[in-house]
Amino acid sequence: MQTKIVATAVAALLSAAAPAAAQVAPAATNYAVPAGPLGEGLSLFAAQSGLQILYPAGLVADRRNLAVNGRFTAEEALGRLLAGSGLAYRRSRSDTFVIYDPRAVRTEADDTPTIVDDVVVTGSYLAGSGSSPVKVVGRDALDRKGRATFAEALVAMPQNFGGAANEMSAGNGADRSSANIGYATGVNLRGLGPDATLVLVNGRRVAGTGIAGDFADISNLPTSAIEKVDVLLDGASALYGSDAVGGVVNVILRKDMDGMETRLRTGGTSDGGAAEALASHTLGKRWDGGSFLLSYEYYRRGEIRSGQREATANADLRRFGGSDRREIYAAPGNIMRFDTARGALVPAWAIPEGQNGVGLSAGDFDADAVNLSNQNEGRWSLPRQTRHSAYAAVRQAIAGGFEVDADLRLSDRSFDMRGYADIALMTVTADNPYFVSPDGSTSSDIAYSFINDLGAGRDSGRNRSLGGSAGISGEVAGWNVAAYATAAREIVTTRAWNRVNQTFLAEALGAEPDDPSTPFSTIKDGFFNPYGAPAQNNRAVLDFIGSAYSTSRGESTVLSTNLKADGSLFELPGGPLLMAAGLDFRREKFESQATNFYFGVSPTIGRTIINERDIAAAFIELRAPFVAAHNARPGLQRLELSLAGRVEHYEDIGSTANPKVGLIYAPHADLMLRASYGESYRAPSLRELNSRYQLGPTVLPYGSSNVVSIIQYGGNPDLAPETARSVTAGAVWTPAAVDGLRIETSWFRTVRRRNI
Secondary structure: OHHHHHHHHHHHHHHHHHHHHHOOOOOOEEEEEOOEEHHHHHHHHHHHHOOEEEEOHHHHOOOEEOOEEEEEOHHHHHHHHHOOOOOEEEEEEOOEEEEEOOOOOOOOOOOOOOOOEEOOOOOOOOOOOOOOOEEEEEHHHHHHOOOOOHHHHHHOOOOEOOOOOOHHHHHHOOOOOOOOOOOOOOOOEOOOOHHHEEEEEOOEEOOOEOOOOOEOOHHHOOHHHEEEEEEEOOOOHHHHOOOOOOEEEEEEEOOOOOEEEEEEEEEOOOOOOOOEEEEEEEEEEEEOOEEEEEEEEEEEEOOEEHHHOHHHHOOEHHHHOOOEOOEOOEOOOEEEEEEOOOOEEEEEEEOOOOEOOOOOOHHHOEOOOOOOEOOOOOOEEEOEEEEEEEEEEEEEEEHHHEEEEEEEEEEEEEEEEEOOOOEEEEEEEOOOOOOOOOOOOOEEEEEEEOOOOOOOOEEEEEEEEEEEEEEEEEEEOOEEEEEEEEEEEEEEEEEEEEEOOHHHHHHHHOOOOOOOOOOOOHHHHOOOOOOOEOOOOOHHHHHHHOOEEEEEEEEEEEEEEEEEEEEEEEEEOOEEEEEEEEEEEEEEEEEEEEEEOOOOOOOEEOOOEEEEEEEEEEEEEEEEEEEOHHHOEOOEOEEEEEEEEEEEEEOOOEEEEEEEEEEEEEEEOOEEEEEEEEEEEEOOOHHHHHOOOEEEEEEEEEOOEEEEEEEEEOOOOOOOOEEEEEEEEEEEEOOOOOOOOOEEEEEEEEEEEOOO
């Protein structure tokens, strides 16, 4: 019965639309295209008209369009858009316009092929606007935002949640996952996680970064090489596969130019810190049938120190109406006791201030006070970063109407950061000559901060990125076909130092006997004194206990080959039924290695762990226009249905299938309504599946006290993919009575399951 109802509804729709197909008067719609670079104007025109625009890439470069605001037919709007540009258009199909230069005279003997590009629309493999909201940020718009890099501009978007996967959240403790060890900048659309936002470059996947290699670092791309950024605000696994849960960010790089461009920028902040300098140079050359572009960019930005901002200078936030967030791990420290009622360690006596820790008596300790330490002291909120980036692209038309293209991206970014000072819950016994017990015990547990002994912890590292692709595209039997291969690699190396070695600390405290295998001796070098305020320890002691460090290296690699074709199947009342289909094959690999010297008398050097997997996928997309401009009628200006589906098989977690359906309905030329339903997923990363299972002790805060706890962590080979169901609806209103006004609204609901 359900099948019959659906078939009847579609048949009724076709019969209702068919008589209107005989109308010859084209319908008008409202356009809101600002003046600006012609390439951006054509993209907006394509999105608002739902038509496909074809043109040679070099043809629109360095040209600008006039503003088009108001109600026009598609041809009227396109004519106004191109006025004064020296270009013209012709209609090649009912839904396709070709832009050309009428002054270019070609002879019959001149059979040199030309390059023709589709207007790229993220969220669909078919040209024209789709049912999901897409925010397009063009090159001029990026410049107008006043940001030094496009990564800063994306992070500032209201659709992006800034609490995770960026250098600021990694440095100030807001990102509790500690996954962003390389101080990268990711995108977290709709707050669903940076690993649930898919980032593409020219529509192609890039290698991941972070401790698990599960999100993309957009800060490695040179801003000077970017043409535009498309932000798809909807789940899109039906088209792009894993990770496209919160949305998709597609960075479109410049394909060519003729000439040179140099950019210089310097800046700073009114409160100090973050002084920055940027220099870039881009050069390109066009020739008949091909082009080449090369771009280099240097960027350097200084740190922001916590003390340079009132909000971060002190962890006591009562001055802002908040709470006191300072810690009991202090300098001077607190002598702790175990509270049986709470089941936790709590401060019992405060070590007095203003003394050198020598000659204290039991009565000097204050049982009515608690020492608190400003853990923000000496810390930086933003790291110091230096980046070198380069991008090269070449393409050439060949016989048969085909085009070959290739591009290469290189980036080398280094960072330096000051983190929190080390803290410790240390046990001091009578073997330490400075030991004093306020209650006659033979040992004391002291909550202590090393801020005055060692200063802030240090973190430094390097992020190297390499990516490239090569492909061929053209037309076969009226269908657009494209095949390409990509390779991308991201290498992140880090070093944390100026930290406390717990084994050496126990030796320096006298809690453990002198170890002859170390160069340190308490008889020769002295004991560590934890009672001084300020600290009273010699350099030999501090160098010994502060010699801890750790290093890590993560290498993420993605290799893929892709084949895609799109074209029209047959004519519907509103235009051709379009279809796109393709195959994807991908290999993912993640290597990691770590060295730790926080415990023991020699570093623990971990073995290199290598995990990899193969992925195969097939997808299809259909777009059925039932009503368009040429057969519109009152109350039914546009009606379009889209369907998409993708099947993907991972060799380690199995297969998944994800559908998507979308609908566009325009009851009036001023108003377009759109809605979509889709299912998405995120495959667990290689590290989440395969990292070693471990147990470890730690001390965790519990209210105003601390609890000794056991943490279990590591991978789980039985993990299944995260899944999500998304419903998105919205409207676009472009009232003809107000030129240039465009109001968009969106509503979405995403339900996730099996979160990792």
